[in-house]
Amino acid sequence: MFELGQVRKVFSDGSVAVDEITLTVGPGEQVAFIGPSGAGKTTLFRLLNLTLRPTSGLLRLGGVEVSILSDFELRQARRRIGTIYQQHNLVGRLRVVHNVLAGNLGRWSTLKAFASLVRPQEIAMARQALGQVGIPEKLSARTDELSGGQQQRVAIARVLVQDPDVILADEPVSSVDPSLALSIVTLLRDLSRESGKTLLMNLHSVALALAHFPRIIGIRDGRVLFDLAPDKISDELLGALYAGHAEEEIQAERFNELLADSGVCRPLPK
Amino acid sequence: MNSSPTAGSAGRFQSKSAFPYLLVFFFLLSLVLSIRVAQVDPRLLFEPAALANLGRFIRGMFPPELSRSFLSVLGPALVETIQISVIGTLLACLLAIPLGLLATSSLTWSGILHERREAKRRWLLGFFPYAVARGLLSIFRSIPEFVWAFMFVRAVGLGPFPGVLAIGVAYGGMLGKVYSEILEGVDPRPLEALRASGATTLGIVMYGLLPQALPNVISYTLYRWECAIRASAILGFVGAGGLGQQVELSMRMFQFNEVITILAVLFVVVASVDLLSGKIRARVVR
Numbered sequence: 001m002f003e004l005g006q007v008r009k010v011f012s013d014g015s016v017a018v019d020e021i022t023l024t025v026g027p028g029e030q031v032a033f034i035g036p037s038g039a040g041k042t043t044l045f046r047l048l049n050l051t052l053r054p055t056s057g058l059l060r061l062g063g064v065e066v067s068i069l070s071d072f073e074l075r076q077a078r079r080r081i082g083t084i085y086q087q088h089n090l091v092g093r094l095r096v097v098h099n100v101l102a103g104n105l106g107r108w109s110t111l112k113a114f115a116s117l118v119r120p121q122e123i124a125m126a127r128q129a130l131g132q133v134g135i136p137e138k139l140s141a142r143t144d145e146l147s148g149g150q151q152q153r154v155a156i157a158r159v160l161v162q163d164p165d166v167i168l169a170d171e172p173v174s175s176v177d178p179s180l181a182l183s184i185v186t187l188l189r190d191l192s193r194e195s196g197k198t199l200l201m202n203l204h205s206v207a208l209a210l211a212h213f214p215r216i217i218g219i220r221d222g223r224v225l226f227d228l229a230p231d232k233i234s235d236e237l238l239g240a241l242y243a244g245h246a247e248e249e250i251q252a253e254r255f256n257e258l259l260a261d262s263g264v265c266r267p268l269p270k
Numbered sequence: 271m272n273s274s275p276t277a278g279s280a281g282r283f284q285s286k287s288a289f290p291y292l293l294v295f296f297f298l299l300s301l302v303l304s305i306r307v308a309q310v311d312p313r314l315l316f317e318p319a320a321l322a323n324l325g326r327f328i329r330g331m332f333p334p335e336l337s338r339s340f341l342s343v344l345g346p347a348l349v350e351t352i353q354i355s356v357i358g359t360l361l362a363c364l365l366a367i368p369l370g371l372l373a374t375s376s377l378t379w380s381g382i383l384h385e386r387r388e389a390k391r392r393w394l395l396g397f398f399p400y401a402v403a404r405g406l407l408s409i410f411r412s413i414p415e416f417v418w419a420f421m422f423v424r425a426v427g428l429g430p431f432p433g434v435l436a437i438g439v440a441y442g443g444m445l446g447k448v449y450s451e452i453l454e455g456v457d458p459r460p461l462e463a464l465r466a467s468g469a470t471t472l473g474i475v476m477y478g479l480l481p482q483a484l485p486n487v488i489s490y491t492l493y494r495w496e497c498a499i500r501a502s503a504i505l506g507f508v509g510a511g512g513l514g515q516q517v518e519l520s521m522r523m524f525q526f527n528e529v530i531t532i533l534a535v536l537f538v539v540v541a542s543v544d545l546l547s548g549k550i551r552a553r554v555v556r
Binding site for chain 2: 051052053071074076078079081082083089094102105106108110113114117155158159164
């Protein structure tokens with residue numbers, strides 16, 4: 001699905017966010033990215049979802065080099081990639097139904113998009129997506145009246161409506177409580193399994209990553225430190241990944257304790 | 271007692287730079303020079319001739335002219351003033367919406383939405399229209415509506431239409447500039463998300479930009495409408511219809527009792543528009 005060859009991203013202030021990353025992700029794969037904050041994981045995801053342009057290196061999506069795409073082809077390519085952000089990136093003043101149906105904007109004509117703001121089009125689609133994430137009753141609520149966890153589920157419903165080939169989730173659970181975090185991660189993973197969508201997720205919680213993903217990539221200082229199956233990852237490797245980020249290590253541990261305390265995953269209401 | 275932290279924190283506020291003093295000095299200097307250049311002389315106001323004129327002017331205002339024949343002339347002029355302001359503001363919006371969108375840098379050429387575009391396309395399809403729109407808006411608003419009205423009276427003749435055009439163009443320039451500033455100030459993260467899902471620029475405008483900006487856009491447009499009523503009352507002075515034309519006529523005829531009636535009517539209209547638009551704003555901005 002994705003092929004990266006020595007991809008570098010240097011920002012205009014000279015800071016190197018991604019430093020020669022080379023990796024391949026096949027279609028239908030589920031990969032978790034872990035690493036200290038500031039390691040370049042979010043920048044990597046913004047390169048992968050075609051928001052940022054690499055400073056140098058190769059980036060292929062489905063075998064096609066993206067740097068040669070025209071504006072129109074770029075839009076077509078972006079339609080195939082759904083992104084879930086840490087901060088939801090929803091419009092709070094819009095009703096939930098519009099934020100969810102915004103997943104259609106890559107397909108809809110301008111006229112249809114406008115008509116939908118007046119009278120929501122393909123409302124059944126929005127209703128089904130919200131049902132899948134467990135908040136069907138919020139269809140016509142104003143988005144900023146929802147809790148953080150509910151807003152994140154609206155963002156997931158938007159991606160469900162978009163129906164992409166790849167789902168990129170950038171720290172999707174860092175603003176929700178541990179048991180809900182677990183249910184969101186499993187929801188996305190099961191979705192990817194059932195529909196064959198590729199799933200890439202940045203995770204703050206090492207425990208969640210190791211427990212639910214068959215492939216773990218550790219990123220540090222903009223480079224790939226390791227790319228292994230979870231059972232091959234030792235404490236020494238994790239220590240090296242987070243070395244010098246003591247606070248995060250402690251936080252990660254606390255999070256894991258919380259997770260252990262809260263016991264099992266709270267199921268999303270069907 | 272350890273006094274060093276106190277000394278340290280006090281030191282932070284003691285600027286060694288002479289810059290603030292220089293700034294104050296130049297400010298005072300420019301103030302003094304301005305008073306001289308503007309020929310400010312309060313004594314002129316209290317000279318016997320001036321006081322006598324002022325007295326005649328004020329005495330002439332009473333009793334206000336309330337005869338039926340005058341009021342029946344005033345009614346249509348008042349309606350005309352309100353209509354000029356409404357249609358003028360509408361025209362201003364029609365100019366300001368497309369130009370304001372083009373003049374929004376975050377939409378046309380700079381920032382996260384354009385990171386992937388080729389530099390050449392970004393320049394040609396983004397920055398160029400942006401600069402043209404900015405330039406037009408700045409020409410529109412830097413020429414006062416009074417001057418626009420003067421020119422349009424020459425172009426299309428006397429009457430309310432040149433007033434509409436003058437308000438439309440001058441206020442279009444102001445509204446467009448402010449629209450673009452409001453649009454540039456919205457949270458860019460939802461826009462980035464829409465762009466990343468393959469939305470077109472118009473899709474981003476409809477689902478990300480406008481919903482965030484709408485309360486401020488409506489609020490500022492209403493405020494401009496209030497200003498347009500005042501302006502349309504003045505535009506009559508150059509022959510662009512409405513109440514202003516009546517004020518100018520009465521002034522020229524030294525009928526100050528008519529002037530006071532018109533001013534009172536204008537006051538009531540402006541105050542009620544203030545009230546109305548305040549009500550609408552309170553409903554919209556939530």
